[in-house]
Amino acid sequence: MKLEHVPLSAAGNNLVLLTDLYQLTMAYSYWKTGNAEREAVFHLSFRNNPFHGGFSVACGLAQAAEFIKAFKFSEGDLSYLAEMRGNDDKPLFETAFFDYLRNLRLACDLDAILEGTVVFGHEPLLRVRGPLLQCQLLETVLLNIINFQTLIATKAARVCLAAKGDPVIEFGLRRAQGNTGALIASRACYVGGCEGTSNVLAGRIYDIPVKGTHAHSWVMAFDDELTAFRAYAAAMPNNCIFLVDTYNSLEGIKNAIKVGLEMRQRGHEMIGIRLDSGDLAYLSIEARKLLDDAGFPNARILASNDLDEHIIASLKEQGSKVDIWGVGTKLVTAYDQPALGGVYKLSALRNAEGEWDYKLKLSEQVAKVSTPGIHQVRRFHNEDGFIGDVIYDCESPLPDEVVIVDPTDFIRRKHIPAGTPGEDLLQPIFRKGRLITDLPGIHDSRERTKAQLNALHPGIKRFVNPHDYPAGLELGLHELKTQLILKARGEA
Ligand SMILES: Nc1ncnc2c1ncn2[C@@H]1O[C@H](COP(=O)(O)OP(=O)(O)OP(=O)(O)O)[C@@H](O)[C@H]1O
Ligand SMILES: O=P(O)(O)OC[C@H]1O[C@H](OP(=O)(O)OP(=O)(O)O)[C@H](O)[C@@H]1O
């Protein structure tokens, strides 16, 4: 049975205080200075694809939507805030602010790129529009949700690409970053392309197929390996993948074959074996020969042991005969890049005359200068797949012939001829705080990842020096940004 309501944490769905204190002190100050209700636009984006890769996979929208739906300050939350003191030992917040928070109902619009969509640096994954105070209160938790899940879905997609269509099972729970991190990592791994997880609660909560073998402790609990395999086959004849490396892998394979033949006489078939140490290329090739010669051409060879996309790719190149990959620690902890650097930036604010003031944050580094405006992303394609993404300002219609300008190097441009087909990626999800669409389920999001990766040129998916996918600013938006940079520096 699938759980009807997916709790976001042990505290239930209401995570309104899962934020940085400065969001609340700013919210209070917007309220106090009469700025709380000014209409604002923020975008959530990251600058660089993780793992030195050429693409990322968007993930986390489902949980972000759960958070927004449940957003409400409880009496307990307000009492806690009422106890906070400033450096003069007086209350940090006025009592009247708690009445404001008590009655606060989110009235923001959220537009988002769907889970499982491939995305690139600088593209807005989310656009939040609404009262300034409310948009501000969403910053930290949206970053927390989208940064981690996009990172892990991207890692999973890379591991699955390396496996070239072989099933990948996620085994990460025991070494994941806490139990909530493990659960949500299992979900992101499935969206990214894994076929299942060993994590039973993740399976129940998110409807992910749950799979597994057995541990070394099972073998060690008996006098010898053969006895252990026989006992497992007797107890669990319909789920036998024997872990063969407790003492000696080649002997272990032979013991698995012995027990597999005995199982056959009783009308059962072993699924296969698991290798968990040693040279996985050599051992899998030997295992395949032994299994085939013994009449088990369909027995599967599962490999685990500190795998990641690079080791899997190398094992494939070495001609390994592994056909299922169990990947844990390096996947769910994003071992080689533990965080995605997503940011959430204010880009437009209504002024007293009711017009938009476009906002930008300067930086010495070109890549860190934020982009002003109210953005949408149009993805262009031809019969071979995706050819380029343009970030444009919704207030100015796209020209017939689009010029995409690289946000970190304005000399690099791509021209998209008039009439090239394309779709807008940001889709309306919430209007005035109300969910207005059925979000795709986890299985659809996983299918989307597969289809999206198929539409990317292989050069963009390679692990070493991937080709840069053209994703950047529409020429008019680039020019507007340049003017605003010069103005902010007093050089206009
Ligand atoms: N043929 C291979 N090519 C590249 N990497 C491999 C190959 N075979 C195994 N590996 C990887 O090399 C690493 C070997 O790990 P390690 O040095 O801990 O040895 P081990 O065989 O696991 O020994 P232990 O008995 O301590 O578990 C693992 O990450 C494993 O996935
Ligand atoms: O290496 P990972 O990618 O993280 O995959 C998970 C690992 O966890 C288990 O080892 P562990 O030593 O914890 O238990 P075991 O006795 O069942 O092997 C399993 O055998 C894998 O080696």
Ligand SMILES: O=C(O)c1cccnc1
């Ligand atoms: O089922 C397995 O083989 C498994 C589960 C968790 C961790 N390592 C292996």
